Amino acid sequence: MKKVALFCLISAIILMLTAGGTVSLAANVISSVTIVNLDEPVVGETPDYSWNTAETRGFRVATSGSSCIWYESSDGVNFKQMAVNVSGSSRPRFKLGYTYRFETVLRADEEYSWNLLKMNVTINGKSAKNVSISGDMCTIRKEFGPLDVLMVEKVTILGIDGPVAGEKPSFQWETLEKDLYTVDRENVWEESTDGKTYTPMATDGSAVFTSGRYYRFVAGFELLSGFRWDTSKLAVTIDGEEQGEVKLENDKLLVTLDFGRLDIKVIDTLTITSLSEPVFDNRPDYDWGTFEKTMFTAKDAGKWYVSTDGTKFDLMPGAPGTSGTSPKFKMDNYYRFEASFKANTGCEWNLTNLEVSVNGNTVKTWEYKDSYVKVTVSYGKPSPRLIENITMLHLAEPVIGADPDYEWEVTEQEGFVVRRTGEWSESENGKEYTVLTPDQGSASRFKGDCYYKFTAAFEASKGYAWDLENLMILVGGIRTTDYEFRNDMLFVTMDFGKLVRQTVRSVDVSGVNAPQAGAVIDRSYTLTGNANCEPDNASGLGYWFESDNGGATYTEMSNGATFKEGCKYYFMVRLVAKLGYELSGQITVNINGNRADSRVSLTDSGERIAEAIFTFDRLGGGGITVKPAGGASSFHTYTPVKAFSAEVTLTGASKDAVVEWFFCNFIGENTEDTAFATGTKATIPGISSENTGIWYYVKVVVTEPGDAKAGSSAVIPYALFPEGFVEGEKVTVSLKGRDWRVITREPDERVTVEAEITGALGDVKVNWYECDQNGNPKTSSPFAQGTSATLFGITEANEGKDYFFLITAEDSRGASFTGKFVFLYKFTTKDETEEPTPTPPGPWTDATATPDRGGKTSDPGTPTPGPGETAEPSETEGNGGKGTEGMVLSPLVLGFIIGGAVVVIAACFVVGFLLGRKRRFYR
Numbered sequence: 001m002k003k004v005a006l007f008c009l010i011s012a013i014i015l016m017l018t019a020g021g022t023v024s025l026a027a028n029v030i031s032s033v034t035i036v037n038l039d040e041p042v043v044g045e046t047p048d049y050s051w052n053t054a055e056t057r058g059f060r061v062a063t064s065g066s067s068c069i070w071y072e073s074s075d076g077v078n079f080k081q082m083a084v085n086v087s088g089s090s091r092p093r094f095k096l097g098y099t100y101r102f103e104t105v106l107r108a109d110e111e112y113s114w115n116l117l118k119m120n121v122t123i124n125g126k127s128a129k130n131v132s133i134s135g136d137m138c139t140i141r142k143e144f145g146p147l148d149v150l151m152v153e154k155v156t157i158l159g160i161d162g163p164v165a166g167e168k169p170s171f172q173w174e175t176l177e178k179d180l181y182t183v184d185r186e187n188v189w190e191e192s193t194d195g196k197t198y199t200p201m202a203t204d205g206s207a208v209f210t211s212g213r214y215y216r217f218v219a220g221f222e223l224l225s226g227f228r229w230d231t232s233k234l235a236v237t238i239d240g241e242e243q244g245e246v247k248l249e250n251d252k253l254l255v256t257l258d259f260g261r262l263d264i265k266v267i268d269t270l271t272i273t274s275l276s277e278p279v280f281d282n283r284p285d286y287d288w289g290t291f292e293k294t295m296f297t298a299k300d301a302g303k304w305y306v307s308t309d310g311t312k313f314d315l316m317p318g319a320p321g322t323s324g325t326s327p328k329f330k331m332d333n334y335y336r337f338e339a340s341f342k343a344n345t346g347c348e349w350n351l352t353n354l355e356v357s358v359n360g361n362t363v364k365t366w367e368y369k370d371s372y373v374k375v376t377v378s379y380g381k382p383s384p385r386l387i388e389n390i391t392m393l394h395l396a397e398p399v400i401g402a403d404p405d406y407e408w409e410v411t412e413q414e415g416f417v418v419r420r421t422g423e424w425s426e427s428e429n430g431k432e433y434t435v436l437t438p439d440q441g442s443a444s445r446f447k448g449d450c451y452y453k454f455t456a457a458f459e460a461s462k463g464y465a466w467d468l469e470n471l472m473i474l475v476g477g478i479r480t481t482d483y484e485f486r487n488d489m490l491f492v493t494m495d496f497g498k499l500v501r502q503t504v505r506s507v508d509v510s511g512v513n514a515p516q517a518g519a520v521i522d523r524s525y526t527l528t529g530n531a532n533c534e535p536d537n538a539s540g541l542g543y544w545f546e547s548d549n550g551g552a553t554y555t556e557m558s559n560g561a562t563f564k565e566g567c568k569y570y571f572m573v574r575l576v577a578k579l580g581y582e583l584s585g586q587i588t589v590n591i592n593g594n595r596a597d598s599r600v601s602l603t604d605s606g607e608r609i610a611e612a613i614f615t616f617d618r619l620g621g622g623g624i625t626v627k628p629a630g631g632a633s634s635f636h637t638y639t640p641v642k643a644f645s646a647e648v649t650l651t652g653a654s655k656d657a658v659v660e661w662f663f664c665n666f667i668g669e670n671t672e673d674t675a676f677a678t679g680t681k682a683t684i685p686g687i688s689s690e691n692t693g694i695w696y697y698v699k700v701v702v703t704e705p706g707d708a709k710a711g712s713s714a715v716i717p718y719a720l721f722p723e724g725f726v727e728g729e730k731v732t733v734s735l736k737g738r739d740w741r742v743i744t745r746e747p748d749e750r751v752t753v754e755a756e757i758t759g760a761l762g763d764v765k766v767n768w769y770e771c772d773q774n775g776n777p778k779t780s781s782p783f784a785q786g787t788s789a790t791l792f793g794i795t796e797a798n799e800g801k802d803y804f805f806l807i808t809a810e811d812s813r814g815a816s817f818t819g820k821f822v823f824l825y826k827f828t829t830k831d832e833t834e835e836p837t838p839t840p841p842g843p844w845t846d847a848t849a850t851p852d853r854g855g856k857t858s859d860p861g862t863p864t865p866g867p868g869e870t871a872e873p874s875e876t877e878g879n880g881g882k883g884t885e886g887m888v889l890s891p892l893v894l895g896f897i898i899g900g901a902v903v904v905i906a907a908c909f910v911v912g913f914l915l916g917r918k919r920r921f922y923r
Contacts, residue, residue, distance in 0.1 A: 028058070028111050028112045028113065029112075029113055029114075029115050030055075030058050030059060030108060030112055030113065030114050030115060030119075030138075031115040031118065031119065031120060032055070032119070032120040032121070032122075033053060033055065033059070033106065033119070033120075033121045033122075033138070033140065034053055034054035034055060034121075034122050035051055035052075035053055035104075035121075035122065035123045035124070035128075035140070036051065036052060036053065036054055036124065036125075037050070037051050037052055037124075038051035038102070038123055038124055039051075040124065040144055041094040041100045041144045041145065041147055042094060042147070042150070042226060043094055043095065043096045043147050043148075043149060043150070043225055043226020043227075044093055044094065044224055044225030044226040044227075045093060045094055045226070046091050046092065046093055046094075047070040047082060047092065047094070047100075049066055049067050049068060049084075050067070051067065051068070057109070058108065058109055058112045059106045059107060059108050059109060059112065059138070060106065060107055060109065061104060061105070061106060061107075062105040062106060062107035062137060063103075063104055063105045065084065065085075066084050066085075067104065068102060068103060068104040069081055069082075069084075069103045069104070070082040070092075070100060070101070070102060070103075071100065071101040071103065072092075072094075072095070072098050072099070072100050072101075073098065073099045073100075073101070074097070074098055074099075075099075076099040076145070076146065079099075079101055093225070094147055094226075095147065096147055096148070096149060096226060097145075097146050097147060097148075098145055098146060098147055099143060099144070099145035099146045099147075100143065100144045100145050100147070101141060101142070101143045101144075102123070102141065102142045102143075102144070103139065103140070103141045104139075104140050105137055105138070105139050105140075106137070106138045106139075106140065107136055107137055107138075108136040108137075108138070113136070114133045114136070114138050116133060119131050119133065119138070121140055123140075123142050128140055128141070128142045130142065130143075147226070149226060149227065149228045150226060150227050150228070151227075151228055151229075151230035151233075152177070152180050152181070152223060152227050152228065152229055152230060152234075153230045153233040153234060153235065154177070154234065154235045154236070154237070155175065155177065155181075155221055155234075155235075155236045155237075155253065155255065156175060156176040156177060156237050157173060157174075157175055157219070157236070157237065157238045157239070157255070158173060158174045158175070158176070158239060159172060159173040159174055159239070160173045160217055160238060160239060160257065162259055163209040163215040163259050163262055164209055165209050165210060165211040165262050165265060165294075165346055166208060166209065166210075166294040167208065167209055168205060168207060168208055168209075169189040169201055169207055169209065171185060171188065171189075171203060175221075179224075180223060180224060180227055181221045181222055181223045181224060181227070181253075182221070182222050182224070183219060183220070183221055184219060184220035184221070184222070184252075185219070186200075186203065188217055188218055188219050189201040189207070189215065189216075189217060189218075190215070190216050190218055191207075191209075191210075191213050191214065191215050192213065192214040192215075193212075193213055193214070194214070195214040195260075195261060198214070198216065209262060210262065210344075210345050210346045211262045211263060211264050211265045211345070211346020211347055212261065212262060212263075212264050212345060212346035213261065213262055213345075213346065214259075214260060214261045214262075215259045215260075215262065216256055216257060216258040216259060217244075217256070217257040217259070218254065218255070218256050218257075219254075219255050220252050220253065220254050220255075221252070221253040221254075221255070222251070222252050222253075223251065223253075229248065229251070229253060231248070234246070234253075236255050238255075238257055243257060244256055244257040244258075245257075245258070262346060264346055264347065264348055265295060265346060265347045265348075266347070266348060266349075266350050267292065267295050267296060267343055267347055267348065267349050267350055267354070268350045268353065268354065268355065269291075269292065269354070269355045269356075269357070270290070270292065270296070270341060270354060270355070270356045270357075270366075270373060270375065271290055271291040271292065271356075271357050272288060272289075272290055272339065272356075272357070272358045272359070272375065273288065273289050273290060273291060273359065274287075274288050274289050274359070275288040275337065275358055275359055275377075276288075277359075277379055277382075277383060278329045278335045278379050278381075278382035278383065279329060279382055279383050279384070279385050279386075280329055280330070280331050280382050280383070280384055280385045280463035280464070281328050281329065281385050281463060282328060282329055282382075282385065283318070283326045283327070283328055283329075284304040284316060284318060284326050284329070284337075286301040286302060286318075286326075287301075288302070290341075294344065295343065295344055295347045296341045296342060296343050296344055296347065296349075296373075297341065297342055297344060298339060298340070298341050299339070299340040299341065299342065299372060300339075300340075301339075302337055302338060302339035303315060303316075303337070303338045303339070304316040304318075304326075304335060304336070304337055305335065305336050305337075305338070306333050306334070306335055307333065307334040307335075307336075308332075308333055308334070309334070310334040310380070313334075313336060329382040330382070331381060331382060331384075331462065331463045332381065333381065333382075334378075334379075334380055334381060335378075335379045335380070335381075335382065336376060336377060336378040336379060337376070337377045337379070338374060338375065338376050338377075339374070339375050340372040340373065340374045340375075341372060341373050341374075341375070342371055342372050342373075343371075349368065349373060351368050354366070354373070356373075356375055358375070358377050363375060363376075363377055365377070365378070383465075384460075384463050384464050384465035385415060385463055385464050385465070386464070386465055386466070386467035387412075387415045387416055387460060387464055387465065387466050387467060387471070388467045388470055388471060388472060389412055389471075389472045389473075389474075390410060390412065390416075390458065390471070390472075390473045390474070390490075390492065391410060391411040391412060391473075391474045392408055392409070392410055392456065392473075392474065392475045392476065392492075393408065393409045393410070393411060393476070394407070394408050394409050394476075395408040395422075395454065395475055395476050395494070396408075397476070397496060398424075398446040398452045398496050398499055399446060399499075399579045399580040400446050400447065400448045400499055400501065400502075400579065400580045400581070400582065401445055401446065401577075401579040401580065401582075402445060402446055402579045402580070403438075403444065403445055403446075404424040404436055404438070404444060404445075404446070406421050406422055406424075406438060407421075408421075408422065415460060415461050415464035416458045416459060416460050416461055416464060416490075417458070417459055417461060418456065418457070418458055419457040419458060419459045419489055420455075420456055420457035421456070422454055422455065422456040423435050423436075423454070423455045423456075424436040424444075424452060424453070424454055425452070425453045425454075425455070426447075426450050426451070426452055427450065427451040427452075427453075428449075428450055428451070429451070430451040430497075430498065433451070433453060446499055447499070448499055448500070448501035448582060449498065449499065449500070449501060450498070450499055451496075451497060451498050451499075452496045452497075452499065453493055453494065453495050453496065454475075454493070454494045454496070455491055455492065455493045455494075456491075456492050457489045457490065457491050457492075458489065458490045458492070459488065459489050459490075460488075460490075466485060466490050468485060471483070473492055475492070475494045478494075480492065480493070480494055482494070482495060501582055501584075502532070502580060502581045502582070503581070503582055503583070503584045503761070504531075504532050504533055504577050504581050504582070504583055504587060504610070505587060505588065506587065506588040506589070506590070507527065507531050507533050507575060507587065507588070507589050507590070507610070507612075508527070508528045508529055508531070508589075508590050509525050509526070509527060509528070509573055509589060509590065509591045509592070509596075509612070510525070510526050510528050510591075510592060510593075511524065511525050511526040511592075512525050512542070512571050512591055512592050512614070514592075514616060515563040515569045515616050515619055516563055516619075517563055517564060517565040517619050517620065518562055518563065519562060519563050520560060520561070520562050521544045521557055521559075521560075521561050521562070521563065523539075523541035523542050523543065523544065523559070524540075524541060524542075525541075525542050525571075525573060525591075527575075531575075532577065532578050532580075532581040533575040533576065533577055533578060533581070533583075533610065534575065534576060534578055535573070535574065535575060535576075536574040536575060536576050536609055537574070542571055542572060542573045542574075543556060543557075543571070543572040543573075543574070544556070544557040544561070544569060544570075544571055544572075545557065545569065545570050545571075545572065545613075545667075546561075546563075546564075546567055546568075546569055547567060547568045547569070547713075548564070548566070548567050549711060550568060550618070550623060550624060550702070550703070550711035550712040550713060551568045551615070551626075551668075551701075551711070551712045551713035551714065552701050552703075552711060552713045553668070554570065554667070554668060563619060564619065565619050565620045566618065566619060566620050566623070567618070567619055568615065568616065568617070568618050568619075568623070568712065569615075569616050569619070570613045570614060570615040570616065571591065571613065571614050571616070572611060572612065572613045572667075573589070573591070573611070573612050574609055574610070574611050575589075575609065575610040575611075575612075576607065576608070576609055576610075577608065582608065583600045583608040583609070583610050584600065584608070586598070586599065586600065586695065587599075587600055587610045587612075589610065589612035591612065591614040592614070594614060595633050596612040596613060596614040597612065597613050597614075597615075597633065597634075597666075597715065597717060598610060598611065598612035598613075599611055599612075599666055599695050599717075601666070611666065613666075613667070613715075615714070618712070622652060623652055623712055624650060624651065624652040624653045624657065624702050624704075624711060624712035625650070625651040625652060625712060625714075626648050626649075626650060626700050626702055626712050626713060626714035627648060627649050627651075627714060628646070628647070628648055628649070628716055629647040629648060629649045629680075630647075633716075633717075634716060634717045634718060634719070635684065635698075635716060635717070635718035636718065636719060636720075637684075637686065637687060637718070637719075637720050638720075639686075640686065640687060640688055640689040640692070640720055641686045641687075641688060641689070642686045643683050643684060643685050643686045644683070644684055644686065645681060645682070645683055645684075646681070646682050646683075646684050646698075646716075646718065647680055647681045647682075648680050648700050648714070648716070649680070650680065650702060652712075653702050653704070653712075654704060656704070656705055657702050657703065657704050657705075657711075658678070658702070658703050658704075658705070659678060659679050659680055659700060659701070659702050660675035660677075660678055660700070660701045660703075661675050661676055661677040661678065661682045661698055661699075661700055662674075662675050662676070662698065662699045662700075662701065663676065663696075663697070663698060663699075664697050664698065664699040664715060665697060666695075666697060666715070667715070668697075668699050668713070668715045670699065675701075682698075684698065684718055687718075687719070687720040688720075689720070691720065692719075692720045694719065694720075695717045695718070695719050696717065696718055696719065697715055697716065697717050697718070698715075698716055698718065699713055699714070699715050699716075700713060700714050700716060701713040731757065731758075731759050731760045731764075731809050731810070731811055731817050731818060731819035732757070732758045732759050732819050733755055733756070733757060733807050733808075733809045733819040733820060733821035734755070734756045734821060735753055735754070735755065735756065735821070735823055736753075736754040736755065736756040737754075738753065738823075740821075740822070740823045740824060741823065741824045741825075741826075742791070742823060742824065742825045742826075743826060743827075743828060744793075744794065744825075744826075744827050745827075745828070745829060746827075747793070747794065747795055747796045747799075747827060748793035748794070748795060749793050749794075749827075750790050750791065750792065750793050751790070751791045751793075751825075752788060752789070752790045752791070753788065753789060753791065754787055754788040755787050755788070755789075755807050755809065755821070757787065757809050757819070759819075760809065760811035760817070760819075761811050761812055761817070762811055762812025763811070763812045764787075764809055764810070764811050764812075765785075765809070765810045765811075766785060766786055766787055766807065766808070766809045767782035767784075767785055767807070767808045768782050768783055768784040768785070768789040768805060768806070768807055769782050769783065769805065769806040769808070770783065770803065770804070770805055770806075771804050771805060771806040771822065772804060773802070773804050773822070775804075775806050775820065775822045777806055791805070791825055794825075794826070794827035795827075796827075798827065799827050799828055799829065800826065800827075800828055801826060801827075802824055802825075802826050803824070803825040803826060804822055804823070804824060804825070805822070805823055805825055806820065806821070806822050807820065807821045807822075807823075808820050
């Protein structure tokens with residue numbers, strides 16, 4: 001045998017060499033072909049051309065135009081090729097009893113060859129024995145058949161929802177064996193009124209299951225070609241359960257699931273909802289509803305009846321079946337409502353225990369007659385119509401200086417009348433109010449720092465009532481809930497609270513035409529920005545003043561006057577505050593961008609007026625100008641009582657010019673005939689602290705010898721404390737409910753203290769620092785902000801030790817209005833009265849504003865002397881600074897006194913020690 005095999009191998013090699021081929025003994029020999037995913041023939045199906053092989057390289061399909069060729073034979077001997085690439089109904093299908101052959105030709109790729117000795121070919125895991133090789137071609141064939149019929153043993157139906165009264169039948173059920181049969185889904189639901197004769201239910205969504213009727217589910221299943229029903233084993237399951245009647249009609253399987261009769265629903269309740277009760281001036285309601293809409297049907301929209309005496313009722317027009325327009329309900333008539341209802345198919349009334357309600361209220365007046373339940377509801381006289389809204393418009397809010405508004409409007413006038421046009425009441429403390437009357441004139445005008453309320457009264461008209469639970473009241477677009485009902489009237493109150501004074505601090509004036517020789521004076525000007533001021537006269541014009549003696553005296557110019565060469569001029573504006581604003585103390589006025597001299601004064605009528613003047617240089621140039629030295633516009637002193645030095649700078653004056661200082665008023669009128677000083681420097685009398693912030697004036701007059709007109713003058717203001725200070729207003733700081741000491745009796749107790757701020761305007765910034773006894777903060781950042789602060793706890797080891805804290809308060813006016821306060825904090829278990837009471841620490845406990853010399857408050861770490869702290873006495877007289885007498889100790893002198901006392905005490909101690917040095921001292 002071995003010799004035969006060896007001979008065959010040698011012969012094969014010789015044949016290949018003779019044919020010009022080569023023998024490859026490498027790994028490129030193809031020994032297997034694995035065909036997978038080939039659908040084997042099934043009756044009624046089409047041939048499969050989409051199979052593939054497990055091997056991905058080494059060969060390819062060589063069959064022209066297709067992956068394979070299918071042949072069929074009716075006798076199993078003679079085969080003919082089946083058509084390829086045919087679509088539609090002409091596509092060839094496998095037939096019952098026929099035999100089929102699968103054939104494909106594979107071509108080996110270059111550098112690959114077929115294994116001539118042993119080829120392993122499988123199709124869907126089964127060996128294919130009909131394999132032939134010729135050169136690089138490998139032909140594979142496999143026969144199937146003859147084909148037999150497949151038997152179907154089961155039908156599985158899922159998702160059938162049983163009948164529910166009032167719901168629609170579902171056609172969304174499914175089957176599992178979709179590839180075995182087709183399903184007849186038409187008319188699958190049938191209904192019957194007697195359980196015998198059934199009619200199909202509509203499939204357009206209009207059908208509804210009804211109580212009392214019979215229902216069944218019917219579906220037909222028809223097998224595809226090549227399948228037969230196995231009647232001996234056939235099982236039908238519906239939703240996992242074998243049920244339903246099954247029968248065959250002409251090879252069509254019919255499955256019927258009988259649900260029987262839907263039970264009759266008993267109507268236990270009849271609930272009428274949303275029926276509007278009779279309300280005065282409303283119309284009858286025919287648009288009501290019921291909860292049980294699927295169980296019974298209303299005969300119509302109901303009927304309303306009216307009676308004048310409550311006994312005989314007549315049908316009101318407007319309901320279905322009547323003509324005319326529905327009349328409105330009247331207050332003096334009686335009314336009732338009737339409606340009839342019939343049970344729907346499959347439903348019946350529980351006439352024994354039927355519960356009838358209307359809008360949640362039980363109704364006993366119903367009867368059953370002629371298959372209808374008739375409900376009657378008696379209402380008597382109608383309810384009043386509720387008033388839910390009051391909208392008050394155009395009520396002017398309180399503005400300082402304005403008259404109270406009594407001319408306002410309401411938008412909803414129907415149903416009520418205004419009984420009182422309104423009362424304005426005023427209070428100084430926000431508690432006790434006094435009614436203002438329109439005939440009080442200016443006395444009834446709104447004032448700053450007072451509280452105001454407005455109250456109006458309304459009365460409901462006949463047939464109307466206030467809806468006090470849901471009443472919406474708007475006053476000027478703002479809702480108010482401050483109202484009450486008394487004496488048949490509704491009183492509405494609007495609390496406007498406190499009117500806070502708004503002080504005008506600065507004004508900008510523009511458009512002032514500078515003097516030009518020969519030009520006619522122009523008195524017009526413009527207030528720019530949010531001035532909150534207006535001219536004091538109706539014309540809105542300013543005032544021009546002229547001086548032909550270099551500014552020594554001025555006279556007011558009349559309309560039409562012209563400017564002259566060599567003269568000096570100043571322009572004055574007089575302003576009054578607009579409503580809601582006021583003038584107080586000093587005001588800053590800029591004219592054409594330059595700071596003017598300004599003040600606030602009282603007119604004869606008691607009205608505050610702001611006056612500002614700006615002086616122009618001498619026309620034609622030259623002349624003499626006088627200004628405060630250093631570029632300031634005024635003189636300032638920062639120490640009360642003590643006289644201070646002032647200096648002016650001259651331009652254009654000769655060395656022989658005479659300089660004189662006079663006390664004067666705001667517009668330069670001398671108040672004393674003789675000069676109180678001469679030269680460019682002068683000592684101005686001191687100003688008492690009681691007159692802090694009040695402006696005084698000096699006039700500096702410069703004249704050249706020999707010519708009275710060759711000269712000039714300047715009116716210069718001076719004051720104690722910087723510009724911006726408001727007379728009678730300052731910020732003070734203290735501890736609320738305490739003196740300057742805070743004592744705690746418990747160790748480690750955290751103590752909360754509160755600052756009390758007075759005299760501040762607007763927003764107040766309060767900072768807390770830990771400091772030394774002179775008020776110097778230990779850190780630059782505050783440890784707390786606001787009107788209250790919590791202090792750290794002091795341990796027992798530090799009992800009796802003094803701690804100091806600084807409070808600073810600055811209001812919206814800035815650093816010129818700052819108050820400070822230093823207090824002592826300590827922990828002691830002893831009664832504080834047993835120890836000597838120390839002196840309040842430092843200069844800060846006066847709690848007054850202490851501005852520095854630049855108009856800004858001094859840094860808390862560098863206290864400056866306050867009023868009453870200078871050491872030098874002064875006795876002066878003069879306009880505006882008529883001086884006060886007094887002697888106060890400066891910190892330096894006080895230090896010398898204390899230091900001397902300490903030296904004396906120390907010397908006594910040394911002497912005593914030397915005299916009794918041999919004695920022992922115990923403590």
